[in-house]
Amino acid sequence: MNWVVRLVGVLVCLLCGLSSAQADVILSKAEIDQTLRHGPWPPEVVLDPSNRVSGDTTAISLGEVLFSDLMLSRDRTISCASCHDPEQNFTDGLPRAEGRKTLDRNTQALWNLAVQRWYGWSGDSDSLWAQNLTPLLNPDELGHDENSLRAALVASVHRPAYEALFGEMDAEPAVETTVNVSKVLAAYIETLRSGKTSFDQFRDALASGDMKKAAQYPLSAQRGLQIFVGRGNCAFCHSGPAFTNGEFHHAAVPFFLERGGVDPGRAEGIDRLMESPFTLAGEFSDDGSKAGAWAVRNVRFQHGNFGAFRVPTLRRAARTAPYMHDGSLRDLASVIQHYNQIDMERLHSDGEAILRPLGLSDQDAEDLEDFLRTLSDD
Amino acid sequence: MIARTAFLASFALSSSALACPTPPDATQLIPEADHAPAAYAEMNTPPLSAPFAMLVTFCDPAQKIEALMFDALMPAHRHGMNFTVDVSKIADNRFEVSNIVFHMPGLWELQFGAEFAGRAYTYIAEVQVK
Structure with a gap:
């Protein structure tokens, strides 16, 4: 009888512990699924087939x-x-x-x-x-x-x-x-790789079902992560383990230049790409199969390319201020406020319909910044 | 959104698509014309912002589809793909569409155009990208 009582006691304690740990992970099942897509990190090391001295x-x-x-x-x-x-x-x-x-x-x-x-x-x-x-x-x-x-x-x-x-x-x-x-x-x-951050520890703990370990991730960062994958719409572009989709978007940053004229962004980038002999489709690539050349061959020029810039990774971003293609935003808080109060007049009228003012409270903005900092604490 | 779903469903019910021997995991293509041959696409789960391919099959052997066009867009975001795709005919009424890149998560609308004997059939389908 004694052992039955002890066993029940142990089970109750385990359940209490589990419940307590789970209470500190505030993400929904859907949010956990979204979080898992931002890893694992670091990725497998892949050599560049177009560069014969890659990895040498x-x-x-x-x-x-x-x-x-x-x-x-x-x-x-x-x-x-x-x-x-x-x-x-x-x-x-x-x-x-x-x-x-x-x-x-x-x-x-x-x-x-x-x-x-x-x-x-x-x-x-x-x-x-x-x-x-x-x-x-x-x-x-x-x-x-x-x-x-x-x-x-x-x-x-x-x-x-x-x-x-x-x-x-x-x-x-x-x-x-x-x-x-x-x-x-x-x-x-290409050997410059960032390491595992506290976000990655959290993400890996969620992946393995270790909710006790996951609960060590600060609540403010979890709330910020909820905004990031939810109403902030950040993960539309800052997707995947590197927190970028590798493509180009208009972020409502002015593209007028001090010296006059404008910075055409991706529109000019595609022009240069098309004129360059140094692409993966060209003779200077060491990859005989030209496997990576599909992108330059198939890239599509669109009106929306004008004023669009490549989505940067957010890993170690907290250490690399200032931000945006022209460095016009001095810190992470400024970036968050840029998107929070985004000037819709600066976006193409016929362009993407992704960005809109976010309506974040001061606490929301702090939480989002806390989350972003956990991508840089390796 | 409800109207859009009803619109898609009406196409599905009124077309010959139901007669197509579609593999269990295939995506049925919804034709815009009743007399269009049934068609389906086979693909793995589309990766986010990475190239992938799909196979498109038209079911009516009496109608030999000569060419296939493909495009896709995100209705909610008002943008399409950043790349054109490559289409190759791999057998009668069977095509491979490669280098498709869905660069954002969400609902993508797939648009197909099939040419047959001087006529053009159009189809649509939807896929959710995570």
Whole structure:
């Protein structure tokens, strides 16, 4: 009899414990299902088939050194790291990038860039190595041309490591050298991966049914997550484990430029993509099957592309202020208020019907910010 | 929304679609004309913002469909796909539509256009993307 009483007692305690833990997970079944779609994290490491030195340790080491080497700028005054500062989460903390002059867009951080569909705010490139060509060859950024970059590399201490990867440089065309340098840089940059955050711990606990562990996730973050996947409509675009759908949307941020004119965003990005010889459909891709080329071949130009910009990942976003393509919003609270009080006049009248003022209270906004911060605490 | 559902249901009931030997997991295509051949699409659960393919089959062997057009849109968001698709004929009355990308979660309306002997049949279907 005694053991029956003890067993009942143990069961009651277990049930009490379970009930107490569950009480601290406030998400509905539907919200839990939505939460699970934002993981698991980190994703499996996938090498870039269009880059033959992707994953190569020699290339990664050389890429890391070149990333901070002033020889990558024509006048030897700046490097990749000048804007993408490793000490500042590979961005610069400025509203707009400072190259040889102030550029029109915010410097994006470099986390989790391996094998995405598009790169840059307007998706000018369909591979990481092709994206690296933009700053290398832009007169307002690193300012090289193919010949000057080749000459700089030939004269540098990096020539032996480069030749170990790609062979003798003597007969190599300058364009080949330039693309190879961009591929070495890509081999390094694609190793920059963010880690597991407290959100991921929460998500994994939900996935395994460990409600006691899940209940350790702060209630304010859970309330913010409910807004994120619910009435905030954030997860429409910030979807999946990386919190981005990798595509382009109009976020009602003004696209007028200080110097006059406008930033056409994705509309210009598609134009550049179509003109570029450096796409996954081109001869510089090392993937003989051209498996990734479907995107550039099938991308569709639409009126709504004008003023649309790529949806950024939210992982480590709390560490990479300021925000939006022009860096016009100084902190996460400002971003939340931007969407909370969104100016519908700034959206295309015939464009997407997704954004609308959210009507968040001050507490809601704080909760949403608390949630966003849990994507950056790895 | 109710009117829209009733509209779709009326098409389904009035068409020859019910006669089609549709596989259990296939999506019935709803024709806009009563005399259109029954048709269905077979696909795995559409992934979010990643390319996938579907097979489209027209059931009436007497009507050889010559070409198939495909598009999709999100009625609630007023936008379509960011990519065109590739369509290839893989057998009589059987087509593969590839590189379909639904870049947002929610209800997508699929639109099909089939050409046969100078005539065009249109069909619609719906799919929920998570």
